[in-house]
Amino acid sequence: MNILVTGGAGYIGSHTCVSLLEAGHTVIVADNLCNSKRENVEKIMQITDKEVTFYEIDLTDAKAVDVVFRNYKVDGVIHLAGLKAVGESVDMPLAYYYNNIVSTLVLAKACQKFNVNRFVFSSSATVYGDNTLPFVETMNLLPTTNPYGETKAMIERILADISKANPAFSVSILRYFNPVGAHESGLIGEEPNGIPNNLMPYITQVAKGKLEKLRVFGNDYPTVDGTGVRDYIHVIDLAEGHVAALNNLTEGVHIYNLGTSQGTSVLELVKAFEEANSIEVPYEIVDRRPGDIALCYADASKAKRELGWTAERDIIAMCRDAWRFEKNY
Numbered sequence: 001m002n003i004l005v006t007g008g009a010g011y012i013g014s015h016t017c018v019s020l021l022e023a024g025h026t027v028i029v030a031d032n033l034c035n036s037k038r039e040n041v042e043k044i045m046q047i048t049d050k051e052v053t054f055y056e057i058d059l060t061d062a063k064a065v066d067v068v069f070r071n072y073k074v075d076g077v078i079h080l081a082g083l084k085a086v087g088e089s090v091d092m093p094l095a096y097y098y099n100n101i102v103s104t105l106v107l108a109k110a111c112q113k114f115n116v117n118r119f120v121f122s123s124s125a126t127v128y129g130d131n132t133l134p135f136v137e138t139m140n141l142l143p144t145t146n147p148y149g150e151t152k153a154m155i156e157r158i159l160a161d162i163s164k165a166n167p168a169f170s171v172s173i174l175r176y177f178n179p180v181g182a183h184e185s186g187l188i189g190e191e192p193n194g195i196p197n198n199l200m201p202y203i204t205q206v207a208k209g210k211l212e213k214l215r216v217f218g219n220d221y222p223t224v225d226g227t228g229v230r231d232y233i234h235v236i237d238l239a240e241g242h243v244a245a246l247n248n249l250t251e252g253v254h255i256y257n258l259g260t261s262q263g264t265s266v267l268e269l270v271k272a273f274e275e276a277n278s279i280e281v282p283y284e285i286v287d288r289r290p291g292d293i294a295l296c297y298a299d300a301s302k303a304k305r306e307l308g309w310t311a312e313r314d315i316i317a318m319c320r321d322a323w324r325f326e327k328n329y
């Protein structure tokens with residue numbers, strides 16, 4: 001199939017392009033490079049030895065999006081493009097609502113106009129809020145406390161309504177847990193701007209000596225060692241989840257958790273990283289980060305049952321691959 005990957009130059013998008021190409025699909029990337037680099041598209045081609053068509057466009061620009069759909073017979077869309085920094089979304093709500101919502105509306109309209117009926121969307125575990133654990137797709141969603149999370153919940157509803165009116169519009173909503181790691185080539189990986197907000201890139205930068213020490217946000221949560229617990233998933237497993245979702249898409253709306261169903265605490269991740277890479281990660285315990293929940297992990301059994309997909313790579317592989325990319329980068 002000819003798959004349009006929005007945000008394909010970014011962290012998860014670039015790995016998803018690799019998995020799509022390896023599965024035999026043709027890939028067209030649309031990205032405005034607001035949080036990524038053009039070289040990533042070249043690296044996707046280098047890894048797979050396959051061609052990728054690249055459009056540097058803003059998805060809120062309906063005319064530019066139309067050109068892509070006119071030039072290619074698009075069989076399906078994987079929509080990853082979006083702004084994603086939780087804290088920034090609190091300071092710049094309008095930018096987040098505008099970018100994430102309008103780009104989705106423009107894309108959905110183009111799909112309707114050009115009769116494209118396969119749509120896979122990047123959602124987030126954040127839509128569960130502070131629900132009971134593990135998070136299951138059938139749960140009522142809770143407020144997310146930040147505009148970024150609200151855009152994900154709103155887009156899920158928008159896509160569901162479109163599909164309700166036209167069931168041929170087949171939608172797969174993928175709720176990612178915590179993607180980490182990198183392609184084993186070390187060529188593509190996570191490249192945060194400035195000081196990382198997320199744990200794994202912070203750890204790799206401390207290990208490299210770019211940052212002095214990790215600040216562990218709280219050790220008084222009701223968890224195994226008091227530090228926050230998350231469901232870390234290797235970005236390659238996540239990328240393969242997109243291919244499984246696309247290949248198994250049927251009419252209507254389908255929601256899948258993409259996680260490992262396993263929780264790992266901050267200190268457990270630090271220890272695994274030190275063991276996997278024989279390198280020390282100095283840390284100190286500081287106050288809790290506002291807005292954090294104690295635990296977040298998936299019940300990922302639906303994706304296994306319906307898509308035949310399970311995450312296979314363990315925490316050690318995640319730490320090793322994240323470090324290889326950081327060293328190369």
Ligand code: NAD
Binds near residue numbers: 009034
């Ligand atoms: P990323 O920033 O690396 O990739 C997003 C890409 O979208 C970037 O290349 C950016 O340039 C592009 N983009 C943004 N707005 C655009 C627009 N208007 N037009 C064209 N391109 C635009 O982020 P990522 O970590 O790869 O995340 C991909 C998707 O997955 C996002 O939708 C994000 O919200 C979602 N997600 C990420 C995580 C995570 O922890 N990384 C967790 C859950 C969900």
Ligand code: UFG
Binds near residue numbers: 218229
């Ligand atoms: N943490 C630290 N120190 C740091 C960074 C993080 O102790 O410097 C802790 C956090 O308190 C939390 C855990 O590490 O307990 C993970 O934090 P991240 O910032 O890496 O990830 P979050 O779970 O907070 O959020 C991420 C994405 C969201 C997404 C969510 C989905 O940033 O966009 O996963 O589960 F919605």
